[in-house]
Amino acid sequence: MLTLTCPYCGVAAEETELSPGYEAHLKRFGPGSTDEEFEAYMFARKNPKGVHFERWRHAYGCGKWFLAARCTATLEVFGTYPAQVGEPPANIIEKIKARRPEWKGYK
Amino acid sequence: MKRYSVFAIAREALRHHTGWERAWKSPAPKAAYDAIIVGAGGHGLATAYYLGKNYGITNVAILEKGWLGGGNTGRNTTIIRSNYLQDSSAAIYEKSRSLYETLSQDLNYNVMFSPRGVMMLAQTHHEVRGYLRTAHANALQGVQTEFITPQRVKELCPILNIDGPRYPVLGALWQARGGTGRHDAVAWGYARACSDMGMDIIQQCEVTGVRSEGGKVVGVETTKGYIGTKKLGIVVAGHSGQVAEMAGFRLPVEAVALQALVSEPIKPCMDIVVMANTVHGYMSQSDKGEMVIGGGTDGFNNYTQRGSFHHIEETLRALIETFPIISRLKMLRQWGGIVDMTGDRSPIISKTPLGNCFINCGWGTGGFKAIPGSGWAMAELMAKGEPGPLAAEFDMWRFKEGRFIDESVAAGVAH
Numbered sequence: 001m002l003t004l005t006c007p008y009c010g011v012a013a014e015e016t017e018l019s020p021g022y023e024a025h026l027k028r029f030g031p032g033s034t035d036e037e038f039e040a041y042m043f044a045r046k047n048p049k050g051v052h053f054e055r056w057r058h059a060y061g062c063g064k065w066f067l068a069a070r071c072t073a074t075l076e077v078f079g080t081y082p083a084q085v086g087e088p089p090a091n092i093i094e095k096i097k098a099r100r101p102e103w104k105g106y107k
Numbered sequence: 108m109k110r111y112s113v114f115a116i117a118r119e120a121l122r123h124h125t126g127w128e129r130a131w132k133s134p135a136p137k138a139a140y141d142a143i144i145v146g147a148g149g150h151g152l153a154t155a156y157y158l159g160k161n162y163g164i165t166n167v168a169i170l171e172k173g174w175l176g177g178g179n180t181g182r183n184t185t186i187i188r189s190n191y192l193q194d195s196s197a198a199i200y201e202k203s204r205s206l207y208e209t210l211s212q213d214l215n216y217n218v219m220f221s222p223r224g225v226m227m228l229a230q231t232h233h234e235v236r237g238y239l240r241t242a243h244a245n246a247l248q249g250v251q252t253e254f255i256t257p258q259r260v261k262e263l264c265p266i267l268n269i270d271g272p273r274y275p276v277l278g279a280l281w282q283a284r285g286g287t288g289r290h291d292a293v294a295w296g297y298a299r300a301c302s303d304m305g306m307d308i309i310q311q312c313e314v315t316g317v318r319s320e321g322g323k324v325v326g327v328e329t330t331k332g333y334i335g336t337k338k339l340g341i342v343v344a345g346h347s348g349q350v351a352e353m354a355g356f357r358l359p360v361e362a363v364a365l366q367a368l369v370s371e372p373i374k375p376c377m378d379i380v381v382m383a384n385t386v387h388g389y390m391s392q393s394d395k396g397e398m399v400i401g402g403g404t405d406g407f408n409n410y411t412q413r414g415s416f417h418h419i420e421e422t423l424r425a426l427i428e429t430f431p432i433i434s435r436l437k438m439l440r441q442w443g444g445i446v447d448m449t450g451d452r453s454p455i456i457s458k459t460p461l462g463n464c465f466i467n468c469g470w471g472t473g474g475f476k477a478i479p480g481s482g483w484a485m486a487e488l489m490a491k492g493e494p495g496p497l498a499a500e501f502d503m504w505r506f507k508e509g510r511f512i513d514e515s516v517a518a519g520v521a522h
Contacts, residue, residue: 001415001416002407002415015415015417016417019406022361022406022408023361035508036507038507039359039506042506043359043449043506044357045348045358045360045361046357047358047360047362048348048408049362054407054408072408072409073410073411075409075411
């Protein structure tokens, strides 16, 4: 079972305790944006086979939204971090690069 | 190709079965083709078949990174139905279901289509209203379905507990002409027919790159070398996003794992397909006697072809409540497939930013039932360069323009 450590309350939460929220770090677009921007925000997804950044909610725990770096091809978890960031923090990027030297980096 | 028939069986019986030929050839790739289809699953093979049959295009290669029919075609619960709410969905799924009716004769290969009936239980008042609406919509679309009473549910499926404490059965949407088919045979039958038309099915050949010049595809890089083509069809289900990325565009698709399982074989106890979407499980009995059970998808991106254990537990919990007699059954096998989910839970059969490249994906949790219809529509798109009436609404730009074909209520869960 997938286990993610909540960066807020520190609990190693099992999947049944969490609600998934799919891709993280989406740039929001709303009224006034072009159709292309809104479609990209609303529907187009990276959906990578490999390193992925996701939103998760510790739903049956502290209730907080947090972010996780995970490999979709192996289910390996690289780390979790608070949600109040625009892109993955440096320490998470380092952890991923240590495990996946061929990874092209966050873009 | 030697036809399969009762006379062929008799002839071969007399000579100790020494005369059967291979169902399809496994040639080395040629330098170039008129059309290449990436993905030799049901949808890819059906596309190739109707390209040849309906449009006479037979200089075609079907490239498969594993073995044919080894992806979701070999991993589903074989349910065939067309009781969808939206007109464009009902049209393509009904086309598909009707093609299944004569597919064995058409392919000269027994796909074991069994129109045993598909029942979708209504276990909340909301579901009753939803299915009544679907039944009315289906009547207008020419799809034969009806809303039936709990008593009729019990008659059709005596092992069903209609008086459950949490979710008593309040009725059901019944499609008598839905049913099941033999999933592998569908792939094998199409493959045999394609090979017979002179198409090359190339297995163990992974596409690693798409080469394009001036906004048009000129060929694909593969693990068996470069192959040129005049047209490219991407029909790869779970890995659509990867191949689309090679071609330089992004899809409104996410890949998640969907699980299924089968029990030990038991004596015949149900002769229809039952889907219970509120409690979330669906079940039918295979010809071998195994109960074939489908569950839900995981809520996160996953390419590992295995899902989370707690989903199996939830599915079985729901089914034991619905079918108390299965509570002592042992489960024999469990597996997962990678399904490509779109934002509106409807498929994409579309042109792409590359002029001669076409994509067929996003069938999500319900691809098996759509194989013949999907291939029919995709072949028309590839042959003419423009979608026909079946595929017209399913283009990938509908997400930008807000023309959703919203089946998330009808089809987001069980398929």
